[in-house]
Amino acid sequence: MSRCLIVYSGRGRLAAAVATYLQEKGVPVVGAVDRSTANRAALESLGIPVFSLEPTAEEWAGLCLDQQVALIALAGFLRPVPPDIVARYKGRIVNSHPALLPAFGGKGMYGRHVHEAVVREGAIESGFTVHEVTEAYDEGPVVYQLRLPIEGLSISEVEAFVQAVERELYPAIVWRLWVERVERRVF
Template sequence: MQGQLTRNDVLLKSDSTYAQAWTIHGRQGQSVTIDLESDAFDAYLFVRGPGISGGRDYQDDDSGARGQHTGEIRDGRVLDQRDERVEAQVAGALQPGRVTPVRIAVLVSGGGTNLQALLDALEREPGAGSRERDRAQITRVIADRAGAGALDRARRCGIPITVLRNAGDAAELLATLADANLVVLAGYLKLVPAPVVARFRWRMINIHPALLPAFGGPGMYGRRVHEAVLASGARVSGATVHYVDEQYDRGPIIAQAKVRVAADDTPDTLAARVLAAEHWLLIRVVEGLVRRGLPDEPIRLEDVQDVG
């Protein structure tokens, strides 16, 4: 497992430092090595669980250079010296209620089925007493036209909406996105102005109904994409989530989901299966980015084969 600490993580009120909580499942006798390293801050490790000797917590303020810590827990025994000095500060600090959710703004042009998939995913319960919305919330839906059906979905959920007067006006869009941590283009057909892309570099993603770099670019959206796929004779299509840059559909790919093209497919039947893949893939990527703390550089998640 790998993680990256950012300002979107847990803020400990005791000393105004940031932290991440990880759950590790293993078997008795298994070795677990935890390695923390940073050139920017002093690393600190806190471990709690039934495998700790005597049921006690384990803490270690690193003794290595450059904020480095390497510790090992084996057979239920802690193999490093426990630091008692800060136990009172850390105990109870990593509570889900203290996590500030990532604020997501969604840009739309159409009916909003991808928006709805995200809304549903952020409301579901992955575990007892917690919800995905504790990690992330859609805080605004922005459309380039007043007739976009996605706006009705947002209204039903009580989410603030904005209809842009001029989608090409960078200042207007930047002002609308002012408090967003992550921007998701979910069926948004306008080219995002370069200053907005620069402001949200590696924080703005798009979902496209084909396996980029094929069948992308200006004018390639909706039914046109599926018609082009069938006309090409391709046997596989799918969905792509990628980072947004200054050109249509050209940013680094984050993940793809492949969909087989049937011999009797029409643009409509292919579109229906690809749309289902879009929903699943977009949820997976958003959750993956949020759990990684919105990394400051592009990441590539594992592709998914034959989802439809």
């Protein structure tokens, strides 16, 4: 049975939102974290197995093979995906980035750092971008992008706004990609 692998590094709120949505749609899910500080309970509390994942291609390949992974959704994952895995899962690895790419992407642009940069730049819009993962960090083809008005908002307000919308919409986007790219159904 094919599964969706949700990979995350932090608290797991976005990962839990994706997992909950996919489970409701009948999609089998497995989770992976890359550090001991990640909140494993975010998915384990949903009855989803969560594995520790080292950043090697061999570790990724083994987990993906053992768990019959067909789609990978990054949800707050802070490391690059090994090139062998990117090649093997071309078009079937997606990431949600908390800003409007190509602006505010790349090294160091994650979490609150992104929102600080957006506000410091004086941007009147922010949002989030779902993109295919490629070997070039945060530069893969855009799958979905939503612009949000942020003029006059503080860093904390921008962060909360973007995160709330991202948690609401990213799960449905991952599910649609599952349907289109794994099940090969057309809407």
